[in-house]
Amino acid sequence: MVSHSKPTKPSLTTATSQPSREGAPVAGAVVTPRQPGKLAVGPNGDLYVIDGGRDEILRHLPNGTWSVVAGDGRQGFAGDGGPAIRAELRVGTWSGIAIARNGTSYFSDSGNGRVREVLPDGIIETVAGGGRIPLPDRAGEKVPALRAALPDPLGVALGPRGSLAIAAPLVISLERDGDLTWIAGAKRFVPWCKTCDIGEDNFYDADQLAYDGAGDLLVSSDNIPVGYGVAEVRANGTIRDIGGARGEGGEPPAISPGPDGSVVVAGMSGLYTIANGSRKFRLVPHTLNSARGFSALSRALGGHYGPRHLSYSFFGGDGIVESPSGMIYADASPFPALAFYRIVELTPSGTAKALFKS
Secondary structure, eight states: OOOOOOOSSSSSHHHHHHHHSSOOOOOOOOOOOOSEEEEEEOTTOOOOEEETTTTTEEEEESSSOOOEEOOOOBOOOOOOSOOOOBBBBOOTOOOOOEEEESSSEEEGGGTEEEEEEETTOOOTEEEESSBBBBBOOOTTEEGGGGGOOOOOOOOEEETTTTTTTSSSEEEEOOOOOEEEEEEEESSSOOOTTTTTTOOOGGGGGEEEEOOOOOOOEEEEEEEETEEEEEEETTTOOOEEEEEEOOOGGGGOEEEOOOOTEEEEETTTTTEEEETTOOOOOOHHHHHSHHHHHOOOOOOHHSOOOTTTTTOOGGGGSSEEEETTTEEEEEEEEEEEBBOOOEEEEOTTSSOEEEEEEE
């Protein structure tokens, strides 16, 4: 086991289990999104989005406007220890985001090779990355998070015991003691094993992450034996292949934890849920199984599509999230036939509306 000295400050807040008294992070100016990507929902139901076109994180306000949570619009790296709205970021539509119950936002500052947090008082800090030590790639190995090299981190997911899983591109965990530990995956591609279980050596290139209600970690990837799909890393360390769900443009599908312990999935063929402990994808009924759902979604997208023509390719690769109230938010990004961005809100009753249209 590799041993290194600890970083000089904690890398992960220990206040992830209790709601914050300060409320939501300090917000910046009201703005218009440009290129929305990954989505997250805060403890009070507010919607957060990574905006790769602005290099900012935005929050959707109750009055329908968008405000800045982090980033000053300038691409770069600066601002740790100060107000997040004055910091410089390098985020893209592929960068991941997760919101703790105390209101702390964790996100992948992918272009800077870091994971950063925005505390409830609006202060931004780096919690992992920025160093030169290689990532741990086997069980039991630890690396100080602030001295580790993170190669273009993508998805992030809060674990059941306050840890933070990071896709970079193997899956690692930021623990409360400030260390990174290995969860699953390999640093390099290993040829597929079509006659055996996934195994740690056949899992590579993690994209998005989500914990289910049993504490198992679901991972979307384009290098699982079935191809583009979702794998489950169980709490006991074993890995199983759940199935394929190709995303837009051949990318891995978007996944996110649901409030009931399930995981929601956005693939080219539709929006799904994976029930806690299940290996089956289930279509989200109100969006896919009725003419009303098709019609409502068509209007929200701004097109003229019926059940025979509406393609769900728009939802395949970027963001999806479900709120505690059952609202599903999906990001529809540019598609060869329709060059637009949309953030769509789908209600349990089957209605749909666009929160943003480019």
